[in-house]
Amino acid sequence: MSAQTLKAAYYRGGSSKAVFLLEDDIPPPGNVRDALIKRLIGAPDPLQIDGMGGSRVVSSKVAIIRKSTRDEADVDYTFAQIGITDGVVRYDNNCGNISSAVGPFAITAGLVDKFRGGAPSLGHKDTQEVRIYNTGTKKLLVAHVPVDSKTGGVVEEGDFSIAGVPGTGAPILLDYSGTIGATLGKGLLPTQNITDTIQLGENQIPITICDVANLIVFVKAADVGMTGSETPDEINSNPEIIKVLSEVRGKGSMLVGRCSDWTRVDEQSPFIPLMAVMSPATESNGHLSVRLMLDNKCHESVAGTGSVCIAACSRIRGSVAHQQIRPGVDSEPTLQLQHPRGVMPVSVSVKEESQGKDIPIFQSLSFVRTARRVMSGELHVPSEVQFTPQKVNGVQNGHAEQTPPNVTEELCQFVADLRYEMIDPKMVAKVKELVIDQIGVAVGAAQGAESSEPFVKAVSTLQGTAIQDGSTVFTKGKTWLPQFAGMLNAAFVHTFDFDDTDADAIVHPGASVVPSVLAAGELANCDGKTLITAFTAAYEIICRIGRALGLGSYERGFHNTGTVGILGAVAGISKVRGLDVKQIANAFGLAGSFASGSMQFLENGSWNKRLHPAMAVHNAFIAVTMAEAGVLGSAKPLEGKWGMLHAYSTSATLEGLTDNLGKEWKFAKTAIKPWPACRMTHTSIQMVDELSTLYKGKPVKKIQVELSPGCWNIVGMPKQNKIHPQCIVDAQFSLYYQIAVSWLYGIDLQWRVYDLLTDKKLNELTEKIDILSNEDVVTLEARMQVEWEDGTKANRAMVFPLGEPENPLSRDGIYKKFLGLVSHIYGNKKAQKIIATVENLESAHAQDLMSLL
Template sequence: MSTDTVTSHATQRLAEMVVGLRADAMPEQTEDLMTKCVLDWVGVTAGGASLAESASELLAALADDEGHGDTAVVGQRDRYTEQGGAFLNGTFAHSLELDDTYLPGRLHPGAPCIAAGLAAGQTLRATGPDFLTALLAGYEVSCRLSAALGPGMFSRGLHPTGVAGTFGATATVGKMWGLSVDQLVSAFGLAGSMASGSTQYLHSGSWNKRMHAGLAARNGIFATTLARAGVIGATEALEGEHGVLHAFSDHSESGPLTADLGTRWQTLTVGIKPYPGCRLTHGSIDASLEMRKRLHGAVPADSEFTVRLNPDDATIVAGTAQNKFQPRNTVEGQFSVYFQIAAALLHGRPDWTVYELLGDPDVEDLARRIRAVPDADIPEAGAVLSVQGSGPAGDPIRVAVPTGDPATDLPWQVIETKFRSLAGNVFDEPALDRIVAVVRTLPTGGGTVEDLAFAIRPEAAAGTQEEKSA
C-alpha cells in the first residue's frame, strides 16, 4: 500500500504529457540520449539473438509468426507480426543483461520501449524524429512509474521491467499512433491488466526475466491496438484504489509520477551498461577490477574479501543461498555478486565470456571467501571492497557511481564500440557501418524507422534499397 497521499489524476497527467510532446520541441539532451540508446539497443539485441542460450528456442516458439508480418527482428532475415516481432526484439534485448538501465527504478526501459516503437514505426513508416519523440515518451513514463513503485516491488516478487515497461511500451506506441488523451488513458487502463513479471526466476535461473521485456513490448502494442479500436480501459490505472501503485508494491510513493513533469526529464538519468550482469553488481565489478590492479593480477590464496552493498541491492545479488556462491547457469551468475567479484579479480574480463567460468573451481573457491555486508550508507549499485590476507591491503576501494552511469561520461565512441563488439557477431563491417549511419541520422529525419528495420536484417543489409518492402 502506498505510504503517501496519492497524486490525483496522475494517469491523466502522464497521458497529457505524452500527447503534448512534439518532435520539434524535444530537448537536445534527450534527443542525443535517445539516439545513443537506439544504437546500444541494436547492439545488445543482436548479442542476445546470437549469444544467449535461449535464442533458438524463442525463435522456434514464434515460428508461426515468421514471414507473416512487416516487423524486422534484429539478425533475422524474415519479418514477423508486430506483436511477435516486438516480443522477440524485446526479449533478445534483455537476454544478456547489457541493456540500458534506470537505476532509481531498477528498470530496463529501452528493451520494451524500443522494441515496441520499432514495430509500430514500421507499420506507420515513421520518421526518425517521430520515433525518437515516442521513445522519450515511453522512457519517461516507465522511469517515473518504476521510481514511484520503488524497491517494494521486489517484496511483492515483481520485476519493474515487466510492469513499468508495459506502460512505457504503451506510451511509445500510443504516441506513434497519435492517440488522444482519452484513448491513451484507456490504453493505460488496459495495460494495467497485462503488466506483470514474477521474480521467481531468481531461484532457478530460468529465462522468464528475459521475456519480461518482450512481453511488455508485445502488451504495449496490444493495449494500444485495443484502445484504438474503442475498447474501454480502466481509469486511474496507476493511482486508483486497486491501481498499480497499490497492487504492485509494498511501499510506493506517487510523487515521482508527476513531479516536475515536462520540465525535468527522468530519462536523462538512464545509464548504459558496460557489463553483462545485474546493474546492482556493477559497482562491485568496478571495485574488483581496481583491486585486481592493486594485486597485480594475482590473488593470494589466503585472501578474503568484504564487499559492502546497499541493503536493497544485497537482497537481490547477495545472500547465503548456494546458487549465489555456486551459480549453475548464466542467469544465476548475472545475479551473484560473489561470482562477479571472483571472476573479475581472477580473470579481469567482465564481458559475455565471463560465463564460461561458471563451475570453475578457482572462481567458486574465491567466491566462498567473499563476504557481503549490507550498509545503508552505500548508494544503489555502489560498493566498498576491502581485502584481508597476506597480499597488499591498502584502503578499501569505494565506488559510488558505477561505470556507465549518466553521471559519468558517455561519448558516442564508447557506445559505438560496445555496439560493434556485440553486433559483430551477426553483421559484417559494411552492415555495421550502415546501421551506425542510419541511427546517427534519425534526429534529422535522414534516417527513418524503415531504414533502420532494413539495416538490422543481415542478409537484406547487403541488398538494394528496393528490398526494403520485401
C-alpha cells in the same frame, strides 16, 4: 446537513480579484479541492451569482498560500484560474496581478519568518522583500511590499494609480526577471525562432511565441482583421474575431506542443497560451498597444504576467511586438503599454553584454501594482461540498481525504502532447545513444544466447504462417507480425542483462521501449522525428513510474522491467500511431491489468526474466490496438484504490511523479552498462578491476563487500546458487561470481564471461567472498575491503559505477561496445551504417533502419 465555514480573505491585486486561502485549511490536491474551489467561486455559471466570482476572467480566481519549505522562498503560491462557463480549474500558470497581493497576504498572515528590507518603490523607502515560489510555473518571483517602519504592517494607502483601477494605493514592485521559460522550460523563445509563420485562411501570417512569466502567442491586429483599438466588449461579442483568434492560438499551441489539433486547443490546452493582439499605440504616452486574450475573452486591461512577457518580446528585434512599437523607444528602461483601460508602465532593461543583439539577456523585468484587502473572514460552503482541512490548529489531520491527483491523466496528456520540437537537443542525443546500445545487445543475443533459438521456435508456432513484408526480428528476417517481432526483439535486448538501466527507477527501460517503437514504426514507416518523439515519451513514462514504485515493488516480488515496461511500450506505440489522449488513457487502463513480472526467476535462474519485457511489448500492442478500436480501459490504473501504485509496491508514492513533465527529463539518468550483469554488481566489478590490476598475482585471503539492503537481497544473499551459480541467470545475479571472474580473468570478456561457470579457480575464490548488508550504504554504492595472505589490506568505496550519468561511458565507448556485439554478425561496414542511420535519424524513416537489421 449544515454549511461548513472556511477562513478566507478577498484581495484586489492589480486589476484582478481573488479569494485567498491558506493551504492547510483546504483539502489536498484532487477532486475534493477542485469541487470546493468551484463552489466558492460559483462556477460553472456565466454570472457566478452564487459565489465569489464576478463573472469576469479577472475575478474568477483563487490564490492558495502556504509557508514554503524551500530555502530560496518565503511562501509557496498556487494560482487557480476557474473557467466561468465550464468550471475547469487550472493550476499550471500564474496571474501577475494576483501575485501583487500575495506578499501583503503573506505578511499579514504571519507566513514570512524573517524580515528582509526590500527595494525602494516609487518613493516608499520602507519595503519588505517577500520571495514567492509559484507552483504553477515552478518559478520564483520577488515582491517588494511597502510596510510601516514602526509596526511592520502592510501599507495599502498611497498615491500610485494603475489604469483600470479607481483611486490610488501604495506601490508594490514585482520582479519577474527569474521567470524566463516559466511555462515550457525552453527559454525565451520556445520555438527558437523570432517569428514563425502560420496559415490563416488564404494568407500566411507571422506570429511570435514568447515564454516569460506566462506563455503568449503574439499576432498583429491587422493580420487578424482588427484595428487594435476595439473594446473588450466589442471583441467578446464578435464570434468571428473570437474564432480567428482561437485559430491563431491553436496553431501557435501546436508549434510548441501544447496541442495536437488546433481545432481542439480549448480542450487540450485551455487558458495557456495567452494571446496578445499587438498594434501601434494611439495614446501619446503609449509605446505599444495590446488586447490580451485569456480563455477566449479579452482582458479588461492587461494581466501582470502578460505585461512582463509583452515587455520582453518588445525588446526582441524583429518580433511581432517589436514591429509594432513606437519608433525610437525600444531601448528605454520603461515600456509604456497601452491597454483598454489606460497605460501600464513595465520596467525592462537588458544586460550590457546583450545590448544591440537580436535576442536580449534581461537584467530586470518588473512592474508596479497596488493591492488591497477587501475582506477577511469566513466563507460559508453549502453542504453539497463536504471537505476536511489538511491541518487543524497546525497539526496534520488524519481524517483529511487524500484524494490522489489523476496522475494517469497527466501522463497520458504528456504523451499525447509531446512533439519533437519540445525535446531538449541533449535528450535527443541521449535517445540516439540508448537506441544504438539496445540494438547492439539485442543483435548480439539473437545470435549468441542459448535461449534465443527456443524463443524463436515458440513464437513461430504461436504466429503460424510467416507473412510477407511483415515486421523485422533482428537477424531473423521480416516475416513477423509486429507484436511478435517486438516480443522477440525485447527478449533479445534483455537476455544478456547488458541493456540500459535506471538505478532510481530500478528498471531496464530500453528493453521495452526500443523494440516496441521500432516494431510500430516499421509498420507505419514513420519518419525519424516521430521515432525519436516516441522513444522519448516511452522512456520518460517508464522512468517516472519506476521511481514512483520504488524498491518496494521488489519487496513485494515484482520486476519493474516487466510491470512498468508495458506502460512505456504503450506510450511509444501510441505516439507512433497518433492516438489521442482518450485512447491513450484507455490503453493505459487496459495495460494496467496486463502488467506482470515476478522475481521468482531468481529461484532457479529461469528464463522468465528475459521474457518480462517481451510480454510487456506483446501485451502493449494488444492494449493499444484495443484502445484504438474503442475498448474501454480502467480509469486510474496507477493511482486508483487497486491500481499499480497500491498493488505492486510497499513504498509507492505519487510525490514528484508528474512534476515538470516535459521540462525535467527523468530518463536522462538512464545508464549504459559496460558489463553484462545485474547493474547492482557493477560498482564492485569496477573496484575489483582496479585492485586486481594494482596487486596482480598477490594471493587473496578474503574479500568483503558491503551493499545496500536492497542490492544485497538481489545479488548478495549467501545462497548456494549465488556462491556457486548453476546457470547464466544465476551468475548474472551473483556478486560472488562477478567479483571472482573479474578478479581472475578481467572485465573485458563480454558474454564470454559465462563460459567459466565451472572454472575451478573461480569457484574456489567465491568461497573467500563475504557480502554484507549495510543500511548506511545506498543505491548502487558499494564498499570493499580486500585482505591478502600476507595480512595487508586495501579498502575502496564507490557510489557511481561506469555508465551512470555521474560517470558516463563516452560516445566512443558506446560505439566500441556496439561494434563488439554486432560486427562479427553483420560485418563492420554494415555495423557502422547502423550507427550512422541512428545518429542521423531525423533524415531517415523507420524502414531505412529496420532494413539494416
